[in-house]
Amino acid sequence: MSAVFIALEGLDGSGQSTQCKFLKDWFFNQAKKCLVTKEPTGNLVGGLIRAQLTGMWQSSAEALQLLFAADRALHLEKEISPALKNGIHVVSDRYLFSSIAYGMLDADKHWLQNINSTFLLPDAIIYLDVKPEECLRRLEGDRVGLELFEKKDLLTKVRANYLELSREYKGFHVVDGMRSPAVVHEEILNIIKNCL
Secondary structure (H helix, E strand, O other): OOOOEEEEEEOOOOOHHHHHHHHHHHHHHOOOOEEEEEOOOOOHHHHHHHHHHOOOOOOOHHHHHHHHHHHHHHHHHHHHHHHHHOOOEEEEEOOHHHHHHHHOOOOOHHHHHHHOOOOOOOOEEEEEEOOHHHHHHHHHHHOOOOOOOOOHHHHHHHHHHHHHHHOOOOOEEEEEOOOOHHHHHHHHHHHHHHHO
16 A cells, blocks of 8 residues: 555644644554654744744745745655655645645745646645634634734635635545534545545
8 A cells, every 4th residue: 555645734723733633643543654744844944934924034925935845845855755655654734735825815826836836746635624713713722923824814815715726636625624623533534545
């Protein structure tokens, strides 16, 4: 059985991190190896991105998106591709669809798709669809401050962008994330079992 690559996508506060943990536990219980990773990564380029998202420095929208692409290239080279080649399933908390959905706020969609066009596409893309106001409610309970894109009007546009992308990419599943984490997990498992 070949390893599968799964990307979990959604607005901040939609529950991707929780669902990544559930998937890691599920793979472990099935005696299957699984790498759970995320973007931006913890490498040097990922650190530059995180610093910009938290307001420590600023660049143009295009420069930020090129950093995301560079981070992703390293992510694939150093983590994702080696794991898949060794038969290890990969679950990524965010991938190139986040870059496109959020990047479309300030940059051209086709340019964004072009700079991400050579990257490996996941076997399953799972978008957790949660209303922006609910995402913000969750975030305000978990954090001291909000990041660059965490405003209701921006998140409403990003949600529309994700839904647009869901109609364009093969293997893109929209999952209602407004339900309990356990119910959401069961739906995600059904998607993944079909991939396996």
